[in-house]
Amino acid sequence: MVTPSEVKKASKKLENQNIKFRAFLKNRADIDELDAHFLKLHNELFVPYDCGQCRNCCKEYNTSLGDDEIAAISQFLGQTKDDFINNYLRLNPMDGGYETKEKPCCFLTGGGQCRIQECRPNSCRDFPYTNQPERLFSLLGILGHAEVCPVVFEILERLKKIYHFRNRTY
Ligand code: SF4
Numbered sequence: 001m002v003t004p005s006e007v008k009k010a011s012k013k014l015e016n017q018n019i020k021f022r023a024f025l026k027n028r029a030d031i032d033e034l035d036a037h038f039l040k041l042h043n044e045l046f047v048p049y050d051c052g053q054c055r056n057c058c059k060e061y062n063t064s065l066g067d068d069e070i071a072a073i074s075q076f077l078g079q080t081k082d083d084f085i086n087n088y089l090r091l092n093p094m095d096g097g098y099e100t101k102e103k104p105c106c107f108l109t110g111g112g113q114c115r116i117q118e119c120r121p122n123s124c125r126d127f128p129y130t131n132q133p134e135r136l137f138s139l140l141g142i143l144g145h146a147e148v149c150p151v152v153f154e155i156l157e158r159l160k161k162i163y164h165f166r167n168r169t170y
């Protein structure tokens, strides 16, 4: 599997091919069958993978937090909600919600651990969403995640084999 430090470069090299593969899936893939392939590959590849050696997602994305999550994490850290918001969050102009303001995430330790692991936001738990239904409608996001996450990159490469995809114009 591609390493965390190489995944962006490797994915950029395949950018055009991946765009064609997305169009190929959009035109030809059955939604349930594609979900079944995603789920199988997600489980197969993530179980043995040590995310602690990667943490690219914690370095590359701002994490969204809902009100309940802000309350739970501020309590976990022993801070008031207002202090927690002032210290760590900013408003996302796109949706008006809160997100972490720093990249890499302020809760990522030098050793690759999450300081709020027990109560980390759902968007952290669920990333990269490759085990969720209706992936056919989220392929653009998945192509973006393949630039960050070595497992998503590998899932895409294996899907190309499963679907006998060749890099040509369909
Ligand atoms: S909260 Fe934890 S899991 Fe989520 S991005 Fe920050 S360090 Fe990573």
Ligand code: SF4
Pocket: 004, 049, 050, 051, 052, 054, 055, 056, 057, 058, 127, 128, 148, 149, 150, 151, 152
């Ligand atoms: S989910 Fe992907 S990007 Fe995040 S730490 Fe695991 S392998 Fe890396």
